[in-house]
Amino acid sequence: MISKKLAIEVLNVSLSTGADYAEIFYEDSHTNNVSLENGKVETSSSNSLNGVGLRLLKENQCIYGYTNDLTKKGLLALANSLNKSFNGKQIVFVDHLDKVKAKERSKIKTDYDTVPLEEKIALLKDADNEILKLNDPRIVRRICSLNCWHRGVAVFNSKSKWFKRDNQWATYGVAVIATDGKGFEQGFARRGCQDDLTFFRQGDADIVKNANKAAKTALAMLSAPECPAGKMPVVIGNGWGGVLFHESCGPPLEASAVAKGLSFYKPEQVGTQIASKIVSAVDDSTIPYGWGSIDIDDEGNPGEKRVLIKNGILKEFMVDDFNGRRMNAKGNGACRRQNYRYIPTSRMSNTYICAGKSTREEIIKATKLGLYAVAFGGGQVDPSTGEFNFGCSEAYIIRDGKVCEMVKGATLIGKGFEILKNIDMVANDLDLAEGFCGAASGRVYTSVGQPTIRVKECTVGGRGGELK
Amino acid sequence: MGKYDKFFASAKEAGIKEIELYIGEAHEVEVELFHGEIANYSDNNGMTVVARGIFSNGKCGAASCDTWNKEKAKYLIDEIVKNAKVIENEDPVFIFKGSDKYHKINTYNKALDEVPMETKIAKMKELEKAIKAEDKRVSEVGATFFSQSNSKHTLVNSNGLNLVQKSNYYYYGAEVIASDNGQTKSGFEIFFENDFSKFDVKALAKKCAESATSQLGGISCAPIKCKAVLDHDAVISLLNVYIGHADAEQVQKKSSLFAGKIGEQIASKKLTIEDKPLSKNPFARWFDDEGVATYNKPIIEKGVLKTFLYNLTTAAKDGVTTTANAQGAGSKKSTGPFFLTVKPGKKSLHELFAEVGDGVYITGVTGLHSGMNPQSGDFSLQASGFEIKNGKKGKPFDLITASGNLLEVFKDVQEVGNDVKVSPNGTAAPSLIIKKIGVSGQ
Numbered sequence: 001m002i003s004k005k006l007a008i009e010v011l012n013v014s015l016s017t018g019a020d021y022a023e024i025f026y027e028d029s030h031t032n033n034v035s036l037e038n039g040k041v042e043t044s045s046s047n048s049l050n051g052v053g054l055r056l057l058k059e060n061q062c063i064y065g066y067t068n069d070l071t072k073k074g075l076l077a078l079a080n081s082l083n084k085s086f087n088g089k090q091i092v093f094v095d096h097l098d099k100v101k102a103k104e105r106s107k108i109k110t111d112y113d114t115v116p117l118e119e120k121i122a123l124l125k126d127a128d129n130e131i132l133k134l135n136d137p138r139i140v141r142r143i144c145s146l147n148c149w150h151r152g153v154a155v156f157n158s159k160s161k162w163f164k165r166d167n168q169w170a171t172y173g174v175a176v177i178a179t180d181g182k183g184f185e186q187g188f189a190r191r192g193c194q195d196d197l198t199f200f201r202q203g204d205a206d207i208v209k210n211a212n213k214a215a216k217t218a219l220a221m222l223s224a225p226e227c228p229a230g231k232m233p234v235v236i237g238n239g240w241g242g243v244l245f246h247e248s249c250g251p252p253l254e255a256s257a258v259a260k261g262l263s264f265y266k267p268e269q270v271g272t273q274i275a276s277k278i279v280s281a282v283d284d285s286t287i288p289y290g291w292g293s294i295d296i297d298d299e300g301n302p303g304e305k306r307v308l309i310k311n312g313i314l315k316e317f318m319v320d321d322f323n324g325r326r327m328n329a330k331g332n333g334a335c336r337r338q339n340y341r342y343i344p345t346s347r348m349s350n351t352y353i354c355a356g357k358s359t360r361e362e363i364i365k366a367t368k369l370g371l372y373a374v375a376f377g378g379g380q381v382d383p384s385t386g387e388f389n390f391g392c393s394e395a396y397i398i399r400d401g402k403v404c405e406m407v408k409g410a411t412l413i414g415k416g417f418e419i420l421k422n423i424d425m426v427a428n429d430l431d432l433a434e435g436f437c438g439a440a441s442g443r444v445y446t447s448v449g450q451p452t453i454r455v456k457e458c459t460v461g462g463r464g465g466e467l468k
Numbered sequence: 469m470g471k472y473d474k475f476f477a478s479a480k481e482a483g484i485k486e487i488e489l490y491i492g493e494a495h496e497v498e499v500e501l502f503h504g505e506i507a508n509y510s511d512n513n514g515m516t517v518v519a520r521g522i523f524s525n526g527k528c529g530a531a532s533c534d535t536w537n538k539e540k541a542k543y544l545i546d547e548i549v550k551n552a553k554v555i556e557n558e559d560p561v562f563i564f565k566g567s568d569k570y571h572k573i574n575t576y577n578k579a580l581d582e583v584p585m586e587t588k589i590a591k592m593k594e595l596e597k598a599i600k601a602e603d604k605r606v607s608e609v610g611a612t613f614f615s616q617s618n619s620k621h622t623l624v625n626s627n628g629l630n631l632v633q634k635s636n637y638y639y640y641g642a643e644v645i646a647s648d649n650g651q652t653k654s655g656f657e658i659f660f661e662n663d664f665s666k667f668d669v670k671a672l673a674k675k676c677a678e679s680a681t682s683q684l685g686g687i688s689c690a691p692i693k694c695k696a697v698l699d700h701d702a703v704i705s706l707l708n709v710y711i712g713h714a715d716a717e718q719v720q721k722k723s724s725l726f727a728g729k730i731g732e733q734i735a736s737k738k739l740t741i742e743d744k745p746l747s748k749n750p751f752a753r754w755f756d757d758e759g760v761a762t763y764n765k766p767i768i769e770k771g772v773l774k775t776f777l778y779n780l781t782t783a784a785k786d787g788v789t790t791t792a793n794a795q796g797a798g799s800k801k802s803t804g805p806f807f808l809t810v811k812p813g814k815k816s817l818h819e820l821f822a823e824v825g826d827g828v829y830i831t832g833v834t835g836l837h838s839g840m841n842p843q844s845g846d847f848s849l850q851a852s853g854f855e856i857k858n859g860k861k862g863k864p865f866d867l868i869t870a871s872g873n874l875l876e877v878f879k880d881v882q883e884v885g886n887d888v889k890v891s892p893n894g895t896a897a898p899s900l901i902i903k904k905i906g907v908s909g910q
Contacts, residue, residue, distance in 0.1 A: 041556040046547035062509070064508065069513075185843060229848075229871070376838065
């Protein structure tokens with residue numbers, strides 16, 4: 001840790017040539033990853049991350065640098081190197097630092113470091129045994145892994161604010177690879193939390209239950225036909241299905257794209273209809289123990305529940321203070337980064353489409369011929385054009401209002417702003433799922449989510465010819 | 469006494485029989501220009517220290533950190549011991565003593581450091597202006613980038629190995645948005661080198677502008693299976709996943725599509741794919757991440773699979789010599805090519821179009837992490853491209869998917885172009901004619 005006294009000195013040296021804002025981001029994190037392959041512990045490794053990122057702003061300019069030399073000499077050398085970008089006089093002075101007070105919604109209960117490695121391995125072994133119990137010779141690889149991360153952060157900035165943040169995250173992954181001698185298929189399950197590891201023994205997050213599901217998906221995929229291609233109605237499942245909104249509409253609603261006019265959504269569209277009237281969506285950093293939750297963002301602003309879209313009307317963007325300068329807007333607690341090596345910017349946290357009034361059953365029943373996309377492997381979007389793509393890891397054909405055969409290799413492509421207008425049914429079964437989002441400020445923890453929804457028409461890519 | 473001898477001695481006291489340190493040190497400068505002004509400037513000094521050691525139980529534990537001091541040295545040793553104690557994998561592990569001979573290659577260009585930062589930034593401003601001047605339909609240059617990285621990596625171990633390689637490179641790039649008739653398209657291009665004199669502002673500006681403007685006025689595409697020219701960018705994307713199947717570990721774990729196929733014709737006779745770590749370019753690596761001397765080798769020669777890619781562990785399991793393709797740090801090394809190349813043919817891109825007659829020209833594929841099943845090789849990817857009509861490049865397509873299977877695509881190579889492009893991920897490939905590929909769009 002660095003003392004407040006040293007932080008004040010570093011901030012003043014950073015500001016001495018005319019920067020209008022300076023900020024020290026101190027990080028001390030450590031991780032432990034353990035993985036099993038076919039029941040045996042294959043790797044176990046530990047990582048420690050300890051450094052400082054220093055950010056100087058002057059109007060619309062950002063100067064950034066990081067160092068692992070955390071001595072007074074090292075930090076002042078960094079400040080003196082970065083302040084050379086400006087040649088004016090000091091206009092902002094720091095003489096004290098006040099602690100930012102925020103609600104602690106995800107307070108650490110049991111430090112993952114105090115959980116014996118053997119206990120973490122036992123969790124994975126239970127999942128592996130469940131797959132083994134299926135006793136199916138087509139399963140050739142079983143990979144189970146657990147990643148635990150403890151992150152300590154302290155931020156000191158020239159607005160005389162300082163705060164500490166202490167969080168921990170854990171995530172497991174189960175991958176099952178099956179072969180029929182001709183090709184391979186994979187089933188995959190992942191869950192994550194900021195809560196105790198016992199979370200992975202319960203309900204929908206139960207590792208054993210999900211390992212069984214992943215194995216069965218891999219096996220079913222072996223005999224599944226290829227997904228047909230073309231335009232069709234697509235019903236998107238709850239939870240993971242939220243990756244559609246995350247990929248297609250999330251990045252264009254972040255100030256990092258909006259501020260420079262690089263998003264297809266413009267600030268002047270706030271208050272206008274951008275989605276179907278039955279669509280409301282939020283980005284909420286305040287969910288207790290939520291995967292993407294933070295109490296205070298990297299600029300010292302408290303985490304918020306940001307209403308992005310209400311009844312189809314664009315309400316607000318996810319904004320950080322720096323990009324907010326170009327938009328005449330204040331940061332709303334969305335500023336994050338992967339670690340001290342990244343320049344922070346506005347990012348999603350827990351982003352989801354709100355529950356509607358239909359039921360899942362009603363939506364399926366109302367669909368004559370189309371695709372039911374249940375789970376996804378991820379995707380990407382170009383915020384300037386809205387073009388997105390994402391691959392389905394579990395999908396079925398709907399015929400005459402019934403879920404029929406499983407298909408493999410389905411990809412959904414389209415333009416986010418068109419999809420939002422094309423949502424014609426929203427169910428009441430909202431669920432969230434934990435993932436990662438990669439962008440300019442690195443890979444951050446984000447939840448996606450939605451209830452079951454239907455998109456009237458979407459382009460589906462696949463190798464199975466026309467849908468009949 | 470060596471710099472790390474004390475650390476090695478402490479490790480031995482803790483029961484670690486052999487230990488290795490991988491130390492990466494990098495100085496990176498990144499500049500982003502927006503509307504003629506510097507929007508972001510970052511100047512970073514970073515370090516990565518990865519230690520792995522064979523504990524008295526014969527298992528290999530690993531730990532890493534980003535600072536080198538007494539406290540961290542102790543952390544590394546404690547964590548190696550803790551981790552090694554739980555490992556159950558029975559694969560042989562090695563801390564390498566060193567190869568007899570290394571073919572050293574210089575990957576550090578001192579002249580690049582001598583070019584003043586002002587000159588480097590001035591070129592960015594020129595680039596931004598040149599892109600705007602290139603085409604009226606360029607509506608915005610989102611960001612213009614310059615990045616330079618100087619790095620040094622050291623591999624040192626308690627068996628006497630001590631290898632150091634220094635390298636540097638830079639790149640320029642820009643994100644471009646083009647608009648016309650209410651349609652918006654974006655593009656991105658970069659130039660990567662370690663010789664500053666090779667940077668041509670105009671040439672890059674033209675490519676950047678075209679990457680966006682060429683997609684305007686797109687037409688729809690009904691689902692078809694047809695002959696295609698796969699542009700070098702698309703080839704590079706697919707090739708990296710394809711060659712992943714040459715990883716001996718995947719073969720040994722029964723999840724490679726290349727398993728049992730050494731000596732077999734797995735691809736078109738027109739196709740030769742090599743790993744050339746001893747090329748004279750910024751990608752050159754004269755020792756791999758286990759410290760073994762690297763060498764150039766064909767992976768697929770005239771369509772025949774010649775070798776898998778090995779590290780010391782997977783080679784020992786197969787009773788062969790390592791191909792010196794160990795990559796990464798940590799208790800287990802993965803394998804991969806250092807400079808993957810497709811041997812070029814003689815025909816130009818225009819001659820490839822002429823040979824196809826009517827078909828599609830795929831200029832890029834995206835979404836590999838979601839639309840590619842790396843296990844089966846099946847893919848259905850968002851793509852950009854053009855129609856090929858009467859032997860010439862025609863209109864662009866608006867939002868299409870390209871689908872196929874990797875094994876089939878590389879079996880179906882009809883012709884290899886001469887238009888080699890080197891990508892910053894260390895892959896060089898020309899455009900290819902593929903006999904059949906699935907395309908579908910709106």
